[in-house]
Amino acid sequence: MIFYFLKSLTLQEEEIAMAETIFRTADVGGSGKITRADVVLNSVGRFWKADNLITSKPINSVSELIDFTTADMVPGILGVGYSIAGVNDKHNKMIVAPNAHYLEGHKVATLTLAKIGHRYKSSVRNDMETSAGGVHAMRAEAGIPTNAPFLIITIGTGIGAKYALLVDGKLVILDSEVGHMVVSSSPFDPRCGDLAIGHVEGIASGPAIDRMVATYLLFY
Amino acid sequence: MPEGKVPGAYLGECYSAGEEWAVEIYNTVADALARLLNNIRCAYTFKYFVYKGTAGTDMFDRGIGELIRKKVRQMLVNPKWADRSNLKFIETPGPNNLDALVGAAYLLAADLGLL
């Protein structure tokens, strides 16, 4: 974290001098493990530092998730934010959670506040939305100019992307399902998880590449 | 494939060693990603293409970005959009999904009207 702390010193001095805000955040990863941190932002929402970065053992229930996420809260924390792959309703209830099916049907933000009290705020966000928000808050670290729009793309178990731009100075993250864009018209292409042929996720995601490697190695 | 190797990692090593089968797979993947990039770029303007994910990061470390650039140049309505000054491949900052942790804080701060 020292590296990021030093990097943030490149921000303008008046930004540093302004008040900071602290949030406890948790990332629900594909491995079943949760990583939490105390993220400090400066008053204009730029990343300042992340303290107490800890990864859990594999977690299997909503109560375990909330217990781990809200443990050892430091003074000054304003709220608890979750980054969870899938679909949520009103930044609260998980509808689809491919990395954590145990969360489906649960109002994660409501349950969190029931545990820690309503003086805090809590919200659940899609993992690509949080990545876009994080890159925006870390433009200095990423080398992206203040107002430049950007595309963030994950190439992992699946393929997802968000387009982020500023409208009247506010970050706007456009919703999309780019993993299911058709990028090939060969009938011999492998099938995507949704069984369609020619989707980019069926060709260029991690599992798709692994399958291609296995197939090629049979012939070479 | 050597025992205990992850297919993606083995692919990367063989690609860097110039093995024909691995180059073919990289070309297939680069072609798919170039088409994706072309499609999105046709709708939205951006210079900064930020990537993350284990599979993607490994391939970008091994230079798939320049393969994608070469291919997307032939697809874009304006080939200049593929110039290095107009299309920059950037790895997302930070380990441990730091971007997601920071973004969860940023979006909550925005919801609270603090930004």
Ligand SMILES: [Zn+2]
């Ligand atoms: Zn699909």
